[in-house]
Amino acid sequence: xxxxxxxxxxxxxxxxxxxxxxxxxxxxxxxxxxxxxxxxxxxxxxxxxxxxxxxxxxxxxxxxxxxxxxxxxxxxxxxxxxxxxxxxxxxxxxxxxxxxxxxxxxxxxxxxxxxxxxxxxxxxxxxxxxxxxxxxxx
Amino acid sequence: xxxxxxxxxxxxxxxxxxxxxxxxxxxxxxxxxxxxxxxxxxxxxxxxxxxxxxxxxxxxxxxxxxxxxxxxxxxxxxxxxxxxxxxxxxxxxxxxxxxxxxxxxxxxxxxxxxxxxxxxxxxxxxxxxxxxxxxxxx
DNA sequence: TGCCCGCCTTGGACCCGGTCCAAGGCGGGC
DNA sequence: GCCCGCCTTGGACCGGGTCCAAGGCGGGCA
Numbered sequence: 001x002x003x004x005x006x007x008x009x010x011x012x013x014x015x016x017x018x019x020x021x022x023x024x025x026x027x028x029x030x031x032x033x034x035x036x037x038x039x040x041x042x043x044x045x046x047x048x049x050x051x052x053x054x055x056x057x058x059x060x061x062x063x064x065x066x067x068x069x070x071x072x073x074x075x076x077x078x079x080x081x082x083x084x085x086x087x088x089x090x091x092x093x094x095x096x097x098x099x100x101x102x103x104x105x106x107x108x109x110x111x112x113x114x115x116x117x118x119x120x121x122x123x124x125x126x127x128x129x130x131x132x133x134x135x136x137x138x
Numbered sequence: 139x140x141x142x143x144x145x146x147x148x149x150x151x152x153x154x155x156x157x158x159x160x161x162x163x164x165x166x167x168x169x170x171x172x173x174x175x176x177x178x179x180x181x182x183x184x185x186x187x188x189x190x191x192x193x194x195x196x197x198x199x200x201x202x203x204x205x206x207x208x209x210x211x212x213x214x215x216x217x218x219x220x221x222x223x224x225x226x227x228x229x230x231x232x233x234x235x236x237x238x239x240x241x242x243x244x245x246x247x248x249x250x251x252x253x254x255x256x257x258x259x260x261x262x263x264x265x266x267x268x269x270x271x272x273x274x275x276x
Numbered sequence: 277t278g279c280c281c282g283c284c285t286t287g288g289a290c291c292c293g294g295t296c297c298a299a300g301g302c303g304g305g306c
Numbered sequence: 307g308c309c310c311g312c313c314t315t316g317g318a319c320c321g322g323g324t325c326c327a328a329g330g331c332g333g334g335c336a
Contacts, residue, residue: 014313048315050314050315052317056314
């Protein structure tokens with residue numbers, strides 16, 4: 001039993017085959033899957049699982065803080081199971097590959113008070129865009 | 139005649155009533171409008187302008203570098219006429235208000251070589267999220 | 277000034293990711 | 307082992323955006 005499933009159970013999550021499969025798909029080493037990709041992988045193990053359930057479950061995992069929603073493009077949202085170590089994203093502009101990165105310093109510190117306009121800032125997202133080595137070679 | 143229209147003409151843009159109106163809407167002090175909002179404002183001056191033309195024109199302005207596409211949420215793209223001074227965005231998580239901000243330093247410099255994975259990085263987008271003073275007061 | 281080429285505009289169909297809903301299923305506390 | 311109420315299902319629906327074929331019109335040229 002994985003840590004993730006234990007944590008969820010500990011939070012009073014009613015365990016069902018569908019939820020287990022979705023959580024296990026994310027808990028694997030697959031990074032930044034779309035909802036449809038999660039659905040496809042889940043369906044490989046539990047063929048009758050519905051799209052709606054995958055969406056519901058992903059939404060719950062996000063609001064429980066176990067998974068992050070990432071929108072690096074305007075296409076499908078992606079789900080990032082690496083929710084427990086703060087990080088940013090590096091995206092290939094050509095093939096869409098995504099890597100987690102860990103910039104030095106705190107980007108919040110770079111925003112002067114005069115540029116905060118009285119906002120209470122709680123979060124900073126940084127997306128680095130460029131060309132990955134594979135696309136550069138091709 | 140605005141600078142923007144002059145620049146566009148100088149680049150060989152065929153001038154039409156529709157394009158002029160879209161460019162003028164963006165060139166006003168209205169910031170970060172959605173395509174539909176641009177369409178609404180344009181239609182106030184040129185009632186028969188179509189949605190497709192607004193989308194086409196916005197896309198051209200973006201690829202000419204005169205306007206930036208901003209995706210701070212997963213709803214509609216927004217169009218930012220402030221394309222000539224580099225900046226980032228501060229977004230209210232509650233009401234969606236967007237402000238341009240100018241962080242100190244260069245966020246690219248914060249990404250160590252070891253975290254670049256061989257990518258050729260060309261661009262960094264930073265989105266600060268928080269609560270604006272109006273929403274905090276309410 | 278007037279013609280004509282070819283770029284521009286139009287409305288409507290279509291696409292895609294995502295959300296919503298009512299009905300039935302089933303987890304798990306007792 | 308029962309039963310309550312949460313969970314799942316499939317299909318309709320939504321909203322932003324894109325595509326397309328047909329007709330309009332800008333503007334270079336004579």
